[in-house]
Amino acid sequence: MPSRADRPYGAFPRGHHEVAPDPGVQHPPERTRIRTALRRVLPWTAALAAPALLVAISMAPAPREADIQPSPTPTPLTSEVYAKVAPSVVQIKALSSDGKLVSSGSGVVIDDAGDILTALHVVQDAASLSVVFADGTESAAVIISEVAASDIAALRPANTPAQLTPATLGNPSGLRIGDDAIVVGNPFNLTRSLSTGVISGLDRSVQVPNQNRSLTGLIQFDAAVNPGSSGGPLVNRDGEVVGIVTGLVNPTGQPAFSGVGFAVTIDTAASALGVPPD
Numbered sequence: 001m002p003s004r005a006d007r008p009y010g011a012f013p014r015g016h017h018e019v020a021p022d023p024g025v026q027h028p029p030e031r032t033r034i035r036t037a038l039r040r041v042l043p044w045t046a047a048l049a050a051p052a053l054l055v056a057i058s059m060a061p062a063p064r065e066a067d068i069q070p071s072p073t074p075t076p077l078t079s080e081v082y083a084k085v086a087p088s089v090v091q092i093k094a095l096s097s098d099g100k101l102v103s104s105g106s107g108v109v110i111d112d113a114g115d116i117l118t119a120l121h122v123v124q125d126a127a128s129l130s131v132v133f134a135d136g137t138e139s140a141a142v143i144i145s146e147v148a149a150s151d152i153a154a155l156r157p158a159n160t161p162a163q164l165t166p167a168t169l170g171n172p173s174g175l176r177i178g179d180d181a182i183v184v185g186n187p188f189n190l191t192r193s194l195s196t197g198v199i200s201g202l203d204r205s206v207q208v209p210n211q212n213r214s215l216t217g218l219i220q221f222d223a224a225v226n227p228g229s230s231g232g233p234l235v236n237r238d239g240e241v242v243g244i245v246t247g248l249v250n251p252t253g254q255p256a257f258s259g260v261g262f263a264v265t266i267d268t269a270a271s272a273l274g275v276p277p278d
Contacts, residue, residue: 075237076237076238076239078182078194078196080239081182081235081237081238081239082182082184082194084168084239085108085167085182085184085233085235085239085241086134086184086192086194087134087135087165088108088109088110088134088165088166088167088233088241089106089107089108089109089134089184089185089186089192089232089233090106090107090108090109090116090131090132090133090134091104091105091106091107091131091132091186091189091191092104092105092106092107092116092118092122092123092129092130092131092141092155092231093129093130093131093132094122094123094125094126094129095126095127095128095129095130096126096127097127097128099128102125102126103122103126104122104186104189104228105118105119105122105123105185105186105228105229105230105231105232106118106122106184106185106186106228106229106230106231106232106233106245107122107131107155107231107232108167108231108232108233108241108244109133109164109165109166109167110166110167110169110241110270111166112164112166113156113160114156114157114160114164115144115154115155115156116131116141116154116155116156116157117152117153117154117231117244117269117270117273118152118153118154118155118230118231118244119151119152119153119230119231119244119245119246119247119264120146120147120148120150120151120152120153121151121230121246121247122153122230122231123143123153123155124146124153128140129141129142129143129155131155131157132191133160133161133164134161134165134192135161135163137159137160137161139157139158139159139160140157140158140159141155141156141157141158142155142156142158143155144156145273145274147269147273149213149215150215150264150268150269151208151215151246151247151264152244152264152268152269152273154273167233167240167241168239168240168241169240169241169266169270170235170236170238170240170241170242170266171240171242171267172219172242172243172265172266172267173267175199175202175219175236175242176199177198177199177200177201177202178198178199179198179199179236179237180196180197180198180199180236180237181196181197181198181199181200181219181221181222181223181234182194182195182196182223182234182235182236182237183195183196183197183221183223183224183225183229183232183233183234183235183245183261184232184233184235185225185228185229185230185231185232185233185245186228186229186232187224187225187226187227187228187229188226188227188228189228190228195223195224195225196223197221197222197223197224197259198221198222198223199219199220199221200220200221200222200260201219201220202219202220203216203217203218204216204217204218204219204220204262205217205218206218206247206249206262215246215262215264217264217265217268218246218262218263218264218265219234219242219243219262219263219264219265220260220261220262221234221261221262221263222259222260222261223261224259224261225245225247225248225261226248229245229248229261230245230246230247231244231245231246232244232245233245234263241266242263242265242266243263243264243265243266243269244263244264244266244269245261245262245263246262246263246264247261247262248260248261248262249261249262
């Protein structure tokens with residue numbers, strides 16, 4: 001005898017007598033009955049299938065630690081990189097003995113004492129020096145160390161802002177040609193200007209103008225640099241200083257952007273002054 005579950009409508013006639021249909025009753029089309037039957041049977045089918053699905057899930061092997069791939073770290077936006085390094089960039093003013101501005105350049109604060117790395121040629125002929133911090137604080141400064149072979153100088157200001165933001169020093173040995181090159185400086189006295197490009201070459205050597213010597217081990221990049229950019233930081237995509245801008249090359253002889261800039265690696269600059277990179 002069919003069981004209750006075999007009867008989708010749950011109707012069980014009493015006895016074996018057939019009941020004649022009432023001629024006044026309109027029976028629904030067969031299609032409707034089939035759909036209704038399917039709707040009633042479906043919950044039973046789903047209930048039977050669910051345990052099998054649970055068993056399949058519970059029996060699946062757990063992923064090995066080696067198979068789990070970490071989510072990629074989002075690349076910081078250029079605006080985020082700028083916001084990180086710009087507070088560490090200073091403008092350097094080289095003054096004559098009568099206090100007139102002779103030239104200006106850039107520098108970057110590298111420690112909590114307010115010490116500043118810059119290019120030596122920015123400051124070497126000045127009678128006195130003044131630095132302007134990101135918040136507008138201006139202070140006299142003196143050269144505390146210089147390395148002519150690398151065109152690097154370190155300055156110490158007489159006063160520092162209440163909120164001082166030293167830059168983070170990076171590892172230039174991890175640079176590859178094609179990596180982002182970000183420069184923040186003061187070209188033409190346009191303070192804390194941003195320019196971007198790529199690393200164009202590594203371990204370059206250039207002849208120092210009007211001197212019988214060369215600078216070696218330089219980073220070549222194509223971010224725009226102009227007079228006033230020298231001494232500023234070359235920054236990677238993580239906002240870490242990987243170089244100190246030392247100059248540019250222009251076949252026209254004019255000191256303006258030509259797409260070929262150079263920076264002393266930060267380990268050369270900082271280690272020569274007894275400041276190891278972070």
